Amino acid sequence: MPKKKGRLEFLEMKKKGEKVTWVTAYDYPTATFAEAAVLDMILVGDSLGMVVLGYSGTIPVTMEDCIRHCQAVRRGAPNTFVMGDMPFGSYQVSDEQAVASAVRFLKEADMDAVKLEGGVRVKSRIRAIADSGILVCGHIGLTPQSSGPMGGFKAQGLTPESARYVIADALAVEEAGAYAVLLEGIPPELTEFIHRRLSIPVYSIGAGAPCDGQLIICGDMLGQFQAFTPKFVKKYANVAEVVTAAFRQYADEVRNGVFPGDEHVYHIRKGCEEEYAEMLKEYE
Numbered sequence: 001m002p003k004k005k006g007r008l009e010f011l012e013m014k015k016k017g018e019k020v021t022w023v024t025a026y027d028y029p030t031a032t033f034a035e036a037a038v039l040d041m042i043l044v045g046d047s048l049g050m051v052v053l054g055y056s057g058t059i060p061v062t063m064e065d066c067i068r069h070c071q072a073v074r075r076g077a078p079n080t081f082v083m084g085d086m087p088f089g090s091y092q093v094s095d096e097q098a099v100a101s102a103v104r105f106l107k108e109a110d111m112d113a114v115k116l117e118g119g120v121r122v123k124s125r126i127r128a129i130a131d132s133g134i135l136v137c138g139h140i141g142l143t144p145q146s147s148g149p150m151g152g153f154k155a156q157g158l159t160p161e162s163a164r165y166v167i168a169d170a171l172a173v174e175e176a177g178a179y180a181v182l183l184e185g186i187p188p189e190l191t192e193f194i195h196r197r198l199s200i201p202v203y204s205i206g207a208g209a210p211c212d213g214q215l216i217i218c219g220d221m222l223g224q225f226q227a228f229t230p231k232f233v234k235k236y237a238n239v240a241e242v243v244t245a246a247f248r249q250y251a252d253e254v255r256n257g258v259f260p261g262d263e264h265v266y267h268i269r270k271g272c273e274e275e276y277a278e279m280l281k282e283y284e
Contacts, residue, residue, distance in 0.1 A: 002038045004079050006112070007135055007179050010040075013212065014201045020213025022203070023221070026052045026069045030218055031076025042077055043115065043215060044070045046085045047144070051219035058144045061087040063101060070109035083137060084111040088145045091116050095128035102129045102136065115182065117143040119169020123176045130177030138173030141166055141207060142185030155206075157186040170194045170202075182215060183207035185232070206232030 005013075013020055022041035025031045026048040034042050048069055049061040070084045084105035091098035098116070105111040113135035116122060122138075129136040141156045157166040166186055173181045180201040183191050188208025195202045195211045205215040216233065219225035223238035253259035268276050 002035060002079050004112075005040055005081050010180065010201050010212075013040075020201065020203065022213065022215045023218045024048075024051075024215070025073050025077070025218055028072045028076040031073040031080075031082075034218075035077040035080045039080065040213070041081045041083060041215075042073060043083045044073050044085060044111075045115075045217070046087045047217055047219075051217065051225050059088050063087060063090050063104065066090075067104060067108050070105060070111055074110045081112045082110075083113045083115050084109060086114055086116040091122065091125050095124050098122075098125040099128050099132050099134075102132070102134045106134060113137055113179065115139055117145045119166075119172040123172045126173060126176035126178050130179075135179045136177070138169075138176075138178040138181040139184065140169040140173060140181060141183045155185040155187070157190045163190050166190060167194065167197075170198060174198050174200050180212075183211065206230060 010020060020040045022043060023034055023039060024043045024045040024047055025034050026044060031042060044066065046058040046061045046066065048065065049055040049058045052069070053061070053065070055061070066084060066087050070082070074082055086098075086101055086105075090101040102114045105114050114129065115137040116125065116129075117139045118125075119138060119140045126136055126138060142154065157163040163186075166183075167190075170181055170183075178200060180203060181194075181198065182203045182205060183194065184204075185206045186208075188210055191202070191204055191207040192210035201212040203213045203215055204211045205217075217225070220229060220233040221236045223235050223240050226240055229235070250259065
């Protein structure tokens with residue numbers, strides 16, 4: 001049984017140069033697989049909106065959606081550090097709303113931490129959550145909840161001017177009291193600079209290798225999510241292909257009378273066949 005890591009362990013891993021491994025998970029089975037693989041962290045991301053619920057983006061995802069999926073993941077991975085992702089609308093209104101939403105993740109879903117998008121603009125939100133005694137991870141760079149103002153799901157920090165905004169966000173996240181920051185869709189040169197500049201763990205999703213660990217979307221790496229594949233994803237399996245083939249074989253066997261076979265059914269208990277037949281006659 002793996003021993004759950006926490007903030008201190010992640011800081012120690014940063015000092016030693018040991019990489020943290022984490023994936024997203026949205027359900028009980030996937031969480032059990034992640035824990036069996038002894039991954040360090042699981043994120044129940046608002047990406048569930050696309051990967052699980054079929055939305056075109058993350059904006060429609062609600063707190064109720066996130067809490068329900070967090071509960072399932074926690075049941076599947078009781079010994080793994082699990083982080084709940086704060087959806088759009090759960091922290092934008094006020095610091096008080098942000099704290100109340102973060103509290104729900106801990107009280108209702110037993111999360112170890114929460115994550116929210118933004119840097120400078122949500123600095124007070126991060127500070128309020130951290131001051132309430134809740135571990136909070138920042139998320140900067142390509143932030144899906146802000147993809148509209150960004151002009152879509154586009155990499156950030158590719159020019160000096162753009163990189164300045166990312167650096168300002170990184171500094172704001174650390175100053176506000178976040179225990180870690182996730183960088184998404186920025187060049188590795190910028191990731192390396194931020195990693196050297198900050199004292200808190202710096203993680204990457206599509207931001208290159210020079211940092212303290214990597215996050216990947218489970219639906220992408222397993223080949224489950226077929227709508228599109230980001231440039232930064234490596235597919236470690238093609239579950240969609242395997243499942244589709246299994247469904248086709250099942251359908252063929254049903255149509256051709258192959259399934260179910262005798263080994264897949266429950267027979268009348270031996271010794272009561274005649275009595276059973278007589279009972280059925282009563283209804284003819």
